[in-house]
Amino acid sequence: MSRTHPKALVTYASCAIGLLYADRLARRGYDLVLLANNPDRPIALTRILQAETDVAVEVVAVDLSTDQGLQDVEARFVEEKGFDLVVNNLDLPAGKPLLEDQALNLDRLIGMNVKAYARLAAVAAHSMARRRQGAIINVASAIAFAPEVATGVYGASKAFLVALTRTMQAELTHQNVYVQLVLTGAVRTDVWPFPACAPEAIPGMMTAADLVNAAMVGFDRREAITIPRW
Helix, strand or coil: CCCCCCEEEECCCCCHHHHHHHHHHHCCCCEEEEEECCCHHHHHHHHHHHHHCCCCEEEEECCCCCHHHHHHHHHHHHHCCCCCEEEECCCCCCCCCHHHCCHHHHHHHHHHHHHHHHHHHHHHHHHHHHHCCCEEEEEEEHHHHCHHHCCCHHHHHHHHHHHHHHHHHHHHHHHCCEEEEEEECCEECCCCCCCCCCHHHCCCCEEHHHHHHHHHHHHHCCCCEECCCC
């Protein structure tokens, strides 16, 4: 990849939010590495971006719920090359109350939303701190502050991401590394993790495009926490 452009890594690039981040960053001149468990949608976006921009886009199919997948990303894309921007958008949606969930589901959710998320955040932080430059966008959810919604461990995993990001901000502020925490609200995306409440029942729900556009405004303003409103 050319070093004439800054480089960005976007995780969970097969979902609407990840795809929109990729689109917006490409149009700002970032070369992209898009991580996705299903590469079909990122590949389709790549064709559009290659026709409309001069950036380089690489799509990597990887399962970040596995140790091997995590190790491959840590070694190849962060420690060896380094990135100017990392969008940490990992998310395994699950909306069951704790008393209705199963151990296997809990393991999968924690493995993605806590373990994988923290591993990538940590290796990105190390890489950028060594170079004393870079930015990290951690996408979490306001569900972290709403236990009454009864999302069980899913909501708790988002609370972990909030605490992790605030810790990163405290540690990296002296390393010239900017860390933004984006707290999503109710967003109309291709994945809706709360079967007990249909998205049609929520008036004025924000679109994924509105969310990413607002989050990028907060990024430009160097906000510590951005909570897009719908």
